[in-house]
Amino acid sequence: MKESLRRRASGGSGLIGPAAFALLATMSFAAAAQDSGIAGYWATGTEGVIVQIEPCGGSVCGKLVTLRPGGLTEDRHNEDEALQDRPLCNLVILQGFSQESPTEWVSGEVYDPESGNTYSGSMTLESADTLDLRGYVGIPLFGRTETWTRTEEPETPCG
Structure with missing residues (x-):
């Protein structure tokens, strides 16, 4: 009986402590x-x-919130003809990125409206104001990295 009380007071069999820790970490x-x-x-x-x-x-x-002045306003280069008239304003071009570490997001997709192609992608936060976006086909070795800079919310977003 004393052993049973001691176990309850100390967290039972010891499994509740690690389970609670795992839940909190998740x-x-x-x-x-x-x-x-x-x-x-x-x-x-x-x-x-x-x-x-x-x-x-x-x-x-x-998603795109401002567009290039004088540039495309519709998704003209999309392979799917039914989507070629959709507006680029507010179009989701990055999706499915999951956080792998405090500075890395992986397994996403990057849509390039200039070419109409979709690529696999990863993002790395190099500093608080610098983000490297890598788009690639197959493996990251076969790709290109763009460096983006943090900015303010646009005064005149598209749409």
């Missing part, structure tokens, strides 16, 4: 992914283009 990781350091507005390498990155579901996504 919840903390999920919260960190939702409150990711990459959330915000990013100026791409293309003049005038800003992408808003934010949590979406259990991953991170990004």
